[in-house]
Amino acid sequence: MADIYDLLVVGGGPGGLAAGIYGSRSRLKTAVIEKARPGGQAATTEELANYPGFFDGSTGPGLMEKFRAHAEFFGTEILRGNIVEMDLSGAVKKLVAKDGTEYLAHAVVLAPGAEPRSLNIPGERRLRGKGVSYCATCDADFFEDLDVVVVGNGDAAIEEAEYLTKFAENVTIIVIHEEGVLDCNKASAERAFKNPKLHFVWNSVLEEIVGDELVELVRVRNIRTNEITELETNGVFFFVGTVPRTDFLKGHVALNEQGYIITNEMMETDVPGVYAVGDARVKYLRQVVTAAADGAVAAVAAEKYLAEMEAFREQVLEADKPVLLLFWAPQVEESISAIGALEAAVADNENVQIAKMDTYRNRKIAGRYQVKACPTLLLFRNGEEVGRLEGVFTTEQVSELLK
Amino acid sequence: MIAVDKENFEAEVLQAEGLVFVDFWSPKCEPCMALLPEVEAFAEKNAGRAKFCKLDAAANKRLSIAQKVMGLPAFVFYKNGEKVFTFDKESIDMPAVQAKLDELA
Numbered sequence: 001m002a003d004i005y006d007l008l009v010v011g012g013g014p015g016g017l018a019a020g021i022y023g024s025r026s027r028l029k030t031a032v033i034e035k036a037r038p039g040g041q042a043a044t045t046e047e048l049a050n051y052p053g054f055f056d057g058s059t060g061p062g063l064m065e066k067f068r069a070h071a072e073f074f075g076t077e078i079l080r081g082n083i084v085e086m087d088l089s090g091a092v093k094k095l096v097a098k099d100g101t102e103y104l105a106h107a108v109v110l111a112p113g114a115e116p117r118s119l120n121i122p123g124e125r126r127l128r129g130k131g132v133s134y135c136a137t138c139d140a141d142f143f144e145d146l147d148v149v150v151v152g153n154g155d156a157a158i159e160e161a162e163y164l165t166k167f168a169e170n171v172t173i174i175v176i177h178e179e180g181v182l183d184c185n186k187a188s189a190e191r192a193f194k195n196p197k198l199h200f201v202w203n204s205v206l207e208e209i210v211g212d213e214l215v216e217l218v219r220v221r222n223i224r225t226n227e228i229t230e231l232e233t234n235g236v237f238f239f240v241g242t243v244p245r246t247d248f249l250k251g252h253v254a255l256n257e258q259g260y261i262i263t264n265e266m267m268e269t270d271v272p273g274v275y276a277v278g279d280a281r282v283k284y285l286r287q288v289v290t291a292a293a294d295g296a297v298a299a300v301a302a303e304k305y306l307a308e309m310e311a312f313r314e315q316v317l318e319a320d321k322p323v324l325l326l327f328w329a330p331q332v333e334e335s336i337s338a339i340g341a342l343e344a345a346v347a348d349n350e351n352v353q354i355a356k357m358d359t360y361r362n363r364k365i366a367g368r369y370q371v372k373a374c375p376t377l378l379l380f381r382n383g384e385e386v387g388r389l390e391g392v393f394t395t396e397q398v399s400e401l402l403k
Numbered sequence: 404m405i406a407v408d409k410e411n412f413e414a415e416v417l418q419a420e421g422l423v424f425v426d427f428w429s430p431k432c433e434p435c436m437a438l439l440p441e442v443e444a445f446a447e448k449n450a451g452r453a454k455f456c457k458l459d460a461a462a463n464k465r466l467s468i469a470q471k472v473m474g475l476p477a478f479v480f481y482k483n484g485e486k487v488f489t490f491d492k493e494s495i496d497m498p499a500v501q502a503k504l505d506e507l508a
Binding site: 129131132135138139142144 | 429431
């Protein structure tokens with residue numbers, strides 16, 4: 001049988017690698033499964049301007065290489081695999097890669113990330129790799145001394161357009177907004193307006209990409225006048241947002257209408273022991289810094305979950321005697337006195353064991369057994385609940401329960 | 404794999420008889436670097452069935468553009484010097500590449 005990991009992270013972008021760092025540092029047996037090279041989208045983004053502490057000369061690939069080295073330094077295994085199938089429902093989660101390899105883990109962090117959105121305009125698909133591109137670092141070299149068009153005006157679009165000016169002769173940005181309005185941050189916009197190689201076509205959208213074997217020209221439509229102009233160009237770069245890579249998760253964890261994974265503040269999905277981080281989850285800001293933060297939160301939440309599950313398994317489910325499990329809390333007075341009543345009831349009884357759990361620190365298990373009152377006492381035989389007392393109880397009631 | 408460039412592309416690929424596979428890559432292309440181990444394993448496994456070449460497209464831009472490749476990574480099959488099939492970034496999938504080789508070889 002394959003080794004069982006404590007924490008298995010699906011996806012090696014900044015969110016997944018941060019989860020790896022936190023997981024392995026807390027001595028969890030941790031692996032990150034990545035289908036390509038670690039680093040995610042950040043590794044294909046040359047310009048990286050706002051990851052705190054990395055501002056002078058840092059690049060996306062450079063920072064991601066540091067993330068990877070950091071995760072491996074603490075013991076994270078980086079595995080190569082493309083997860084296509086899974087069973088997340090049990091206590092041990094199973095993930096299956098495209099080549100059939102199976103991975104087992106007690107907790108899973110999903111970090112599949114997102115990929116560039118395509119607009120599916122005429123010519124876009126046919127001319128991919130023939131002038132149409134979604135990755136400036138991959139393809140910028142081809143356009144040295146040539147002209148390119150950029151579609152989009154968010155942070156990624158403007159920053160990548162800026163990068164393209166290091167290669168291309170002219171970079172023309174097609175902007176849907178009125179003159180002077182860009183969706184990107186102000187600093188990038190100001191810098192872009194000063195760059196003599198950057199040109200803007202306002203109030204416009206791309207209608208069509210034309211070319212026989214390579215991109216030759218684009219048709220641009222002014223959305224105010226509906227006038228169409230032709231623009232000769234050698235390349236078209238799209239930076240019009242991203243879509244989550246979550247198709248393979250459909251039916252396994254809850255997704256929203258756009259396909260983003262739904263989590264709470266602890267990065268928990270709707271499946272116990274399964275977490276999600278980074279660009280693929282529903283969130284306000286998709287950046288390297290927020291992905292990394294998600295990873296930290298998920299790994300710590302997973303660690304607590306694993307500790308809770310392990311204690312419960314050892315003390316209750318796998319006990320060889322009947323177990324009286326008391327849910328209590330130090331801040332609830334009646335639950336503290338319940339400990340006394342419980343201990344008195346089993347003082348001379350060697351055939352029963354006592355286990356105690358703080359209701360508020362073990363919410364997963366309290367939830368699983370629908371514990372609502374504090375204190376609550378559950379009786380387990382062979383790992384199954386066979387009786388319970390809710391609220392304050394007496395020694396006699398415990399003796400009665402044991403019969 | 405044979406490293407080809409503007410000096411030997413004509414002889415190794417366009418004048419070659421039979422099937423030639425060319426991996427268009429560049430050191431700056433992360434997806435290309437990610438694929439490299441798989442491509443090398445693919446070439447090794449199918450040794451003798453085709454000639455396996457790799458071309459640093461960034462260092463040989465004009466040659467790449469002349470071959471109608473302006474996006475990386477790209478895998479191109481040539482047969483008797485004629486381009487017969489191209490896999491681009493979106494369509495590259497090693498089982499599909501293997502199937503194409505089996506079909507063409």
